[in-house]
Amino acid sequence: MPPALPAAAPSLFQRTLDLLNNSAPLRASFEDFTGVTLDYPQLLLPVSYDIHNCAACMHAKSALHGPLDCSINKGAANRIAIRRREGFGGLCHLGLFDLVEPLVISGAVLGVFYYGSVAIVEREAESLRRVHRYCKRRGIDPANHVAAWKTAPRIRETEIAAHQDRLRTVVESVRLWCEALAIPVERYPPLAQNVHWLPYHNLPPLVRTTVKFVARRFGQSCRVTDIAAHAGCHPNYLSGEFKRHTGGNLTAYIERVRIERAKSMLQARQFSVGEIAHYCGFADPSHFVRVFKRRTGKTPRVFQFEQS
Numbered sequence: 319m320p321p322a323l324p325a326a327a328p329s330l331f332q333r334t335l336d337l338l339n340n341s342a343p344l345r346a347s348f349e350d351f352t353g354v355t356l357d358y359p360q361l362l363l364p365v366s367y368d369i370h371n372c373a374a375c376m377h378a379k380s381a382l383h384g385p386l387d388c389s390i391n392k393g394a395a396n397r398i399a400i401r402r403r404e405g406f407g408g409l410c411h412l413g414l415f416d417l418v419e420p421l422v423i424s425g426a427v428l429g430v431f432y433y434g435s436v437a438i439v440e441r442e443a444e445s446l447r448r449v450h451r452y453c454k455r456r457g458i459d460p461a462n463h464v465a466a467w468k469t470a471p472r473i474r475e476t477e478i479a480a481h482q483d484r485l486r487t488v489v490e491s492v493r494l495w496c497e498a499l500a501i502p503v504e505r506y507p508p509l510a511q512n513v514h515w516l517p518y519h520n521l522p523p524l525v526r527t528t529v530k531f532v533a534r535r536f537g538q539s540c541r542v543t544d545i546a547a548h549a550g551c552h553p554n555y556l557s558g559e560f561k562r563h564t565g566g567n568l569t570a571y572i573e574r575v576r577i578e579r580a581k582s583m584l585q586a587r588q589f590s591v592g593e594i595a596h597y598c599g600f601a602d603p604s605h606f607v608r609v610f611k612r613r614t615g616k617t618p619r620v621f622q623f624e625q626s
Contacts, residue, residue, distance in 0.1 A: 334488055344481055345372050347367050348368070349368065349396060350368070351430075353534075354501060361496075370392075372414075378463065378466065381458070391410050395432075399430045400427045405485075412448065414435050415434050415473075417433040419431040423501065431485060437467065438474070438475060439475075445467065524549055524559055525560055527548070537598055539599075542557055556568065557569075581614075583597065584625070585625050591606065591607065
């Protein structure tokens with residue numbers, strides 16, 4: 319039997335976040351919307367850094383609706399960070415405090431840092447109200463969630479500024495690394511959620527190549543035949559492998575990525591429908607409107623109006 323290959327050394331990014339985690343009770347994670355951490359070894363992070371993984375958070379995710387509720391809450395924070403392009407702090411639906419900082423390179427948001435999963439001593443009453451309100455809405459006994467919340471580390475309001483400075487130092491360092499690596503940010507359009515919405519690293523190389531290709535090229539020619547030519551295989555084989563390992567249709571996945579990007583652009587209110595159709599890879603505005611309405615039940619203008 320051949321000897322086992324040595325484990326890959328942690329990236330510079332991971333070692334930096336490890337130092338951050340080891341220096342305070344707060345826990346750091348990074349939500350990657352673009353896939354940039356998959357392409358640059360210096361930025362590679364294990365999947366465990368994509369989620370809040372403290373005991374209280376993991377308990378919340380173990381409940382029936384927990385993963386979805388946590389995802390919705392985090393998605394809302396992501397949208398605020400992307401829209402504002404600056405950091406903030408706040409309590410989640412289960413009363414835990416996080417600092418949130420976007421990674422902005424040349425005006426583009428490549429991802430969002432989270433630093434927290436702690437309770438604020440002065441906000442304990444508010445935190446408990448959030449826990450009870452959430453449990454009432456879900457029709458569940460709050461006792462276990464309250465017990466999990468009580469295990470979270472405590473900090474005081476006066477400590478928040480120092481932790482925020484620590485996080486912003488890391489964010490600035492990562493920004494400088496990205497600039498030094500000359501990362502072409504225009505090739506990394508953000509998706510509506512983390513690129514690891516699939517268990518990416520557990521997928522076979524062909525499917526990983528497909529996910530990355532779509533993330534880069536959805537605004538250009540991005541047919542199944544284009545991806546198959548890039549991967550060096552038959553389109554039917556590619557479609558079959560994608561469905562076998564993800565459970566989804568590849569053409570529908572490409573369409574979904576395009577529509578999610580279009581939603582973000584509509585919310586930004588900086589582009590016309592024609593521009594969005596072009597940037598998101600649709601043949602013409604009318605085709606974009608038809609697909610958008612089919613997938614969302616609304617026209618782009620109605621969707622945009624409802625987001626105001």
